[in-house]
Amino acid sequence: MKSIIKRFVRLFIGLCVMSFGSAMALVADLGMEPWDVLNDGMAKFLQGIFDIQLANGADLITFGRANITIGLTILVIDVLCKEKIGFGTFINILLCGNVVDFCTGDMIPGFALLPDFRGLPMAESFVPRLILCVLSLLPAAYGMYIYMSAKLGSGPRDGLMCVVKRRATKIPVGGVRVILEGCALTLGWFLGGTVGLGTIILVLLSGPVMQIIFKLHKFDVQELRNETIPETIAAVKKALAK
Numbered sequence: 154m155k156s157i158i159k160r161f162v163r164l165f166i167g168l169c170v171m172s173f174g175s176a177m178a179l180v181a182d183l184g185m186e187p188w189d190v191l192n193d194g195m196a197k198f199l200q201g202i203f204d205i206q207l208a209n210g211a212d213l214i215t216f217g218r219a220n221i222t223i224g225l226t227i228l229v230i231d232v233l234c235k236e237k238i239g240f241g242t243f244i245n246i247l248l249c250g251n252v253v254d255f256c257t258g259d260m261i262p263g264f265a266l267l268p269d270f271r272g273l274p275m276a277e278s279f280v281p282r283l284i285l286c287v288l289s290l291l292p293a294a295y296g297m298y299i300y301m302s303a304k305l306g307s308g309p310r311d312g313l314m315c316v317v318k319r320r321a322t323k324i325p326v327g328g329v330r331v332i333l334e335g336c337a338l339t340l341g342w343f344l345g346g347t348v349g350l351g352t353i354i355l356v357l358l359s360g361p362v363m364q365i366i367f368k369l370h371k372f373d374v375q376e377l378r379n380e381t382i383p384e385t386i387a388a389v390k391k392a393l394a395k
Contacts, residue, residue, distance in 0.1 A: 154392035157385070160303045164241050165248070167300025172249045173266075174293025176256035180267045181286035184349020187334035187341070187356045188223075188310060194346030195219040201345075220250070227309040234316040237379040239306025246308065286351040287358070294363040298372055306379045315374045326374050327364030334359065 178186055185193060196219035224246055232238060256266045301307055307315060310333070318329045334356045342348050367374070380388070 154389070154395075157388055157392060160305055161240075164244065164300050164303040164305050167296045167298070167303065168241075168245060168248050169252050169296070170292050170299060171296025172252035173256055174289045174291065174296060175249070176253045176267055177285050177289035177292065178351060178355060179253065180257055181282045181289065181351055183282055183286050183351025183354070185347050185352055187338040187352065189220075189341075190346035190348055190352060191337040191341035191344070192220040192223060192346070194341035194344030195223060197346070198344040221246070224309045227313050231309060231312040231316060236312045236316050237306065237381050238312075239304075239379050239381055240385055241300065241303060241306035241379070242308060242312065243306075245300070245306075245311075249308070283350075286354055290355070290358055290362045293359065294366045297363060298366050298370055301374070301377065302370075302372060304377065304379050305385065306381075307377075315377060318374050322375065325364055326367060327360035327362075329360075330363055331356065331360035 175186065179189075184190075199219065228238070228242070297311060301311060306312075314326070314329055314333055317333065318324070318326050321329060324332075338346075338348070338352065338356050
C-alpha cells in the first residue's frame, strides 16, 4: 500500500512542479505556450462562429472551455491509439489549471507565488521576463518526468506524445514534442491565437530540455506502461487485503 501512496504523491508533486513551470511562462507574458496558443485561437474562432453570450454577458466559448474541449478531443485520440488512461490522466486535467491560478494569483486575490511583471514597462521588465520564460522550461520538463514516472497515466497531450514516439521510433522524444507543439502553435496562430517571442522560445527549447532531463534519469517513454484505473483499483484492493 505504501508503494501505491508514494506513486500518487509522486504524481501530485510532478503535476504541481510542471504547473509551476507553466505559471512562470504565463507570468513572463512574452507569449503563450504552444498548446495555450491553440486554446486561445480555438476559443476566439468558436466564439466568432457562435457569437453567444451567457446571461451575465460572458462569452459562451472561453479559454478554459476551449482547453477542456481540446484536452478531451486529444484524450479520445489517445484511447483510439490504445494509450492507457489512468487516474493521473484525469487528475492532470483537474489539478494543473488550479495550480497555475494559485501561482499567478488568480485563485486567491492579493496572493501570488510569482511576481507579476505584466504591469511594468517593457524597457524595464523585458530582461527579467525573458529570464523567467527560459527558466520555466526546467520545472515544466522536470515535473513532467516526475509525474509520468509514477505510471498512473499521462495527461492527454503527453499521452499523445507517447503515442507518436512509439510509432516514430527513429525520432527522439524531444523532436516529437517539438513537432506536436509546432503543429498546435501553427493551428492556434491560424485560428487567431496570441503568439510572442516567448512562444517561439518555448516551442524550440522545451523538447530539447525535456529530452536532456529524460536522458539524465534514463527515462524512456517508449517503455512507459501506464497503469489503467481498473488496474490501480485492483492493486489497492490487493494491498488492503494483505
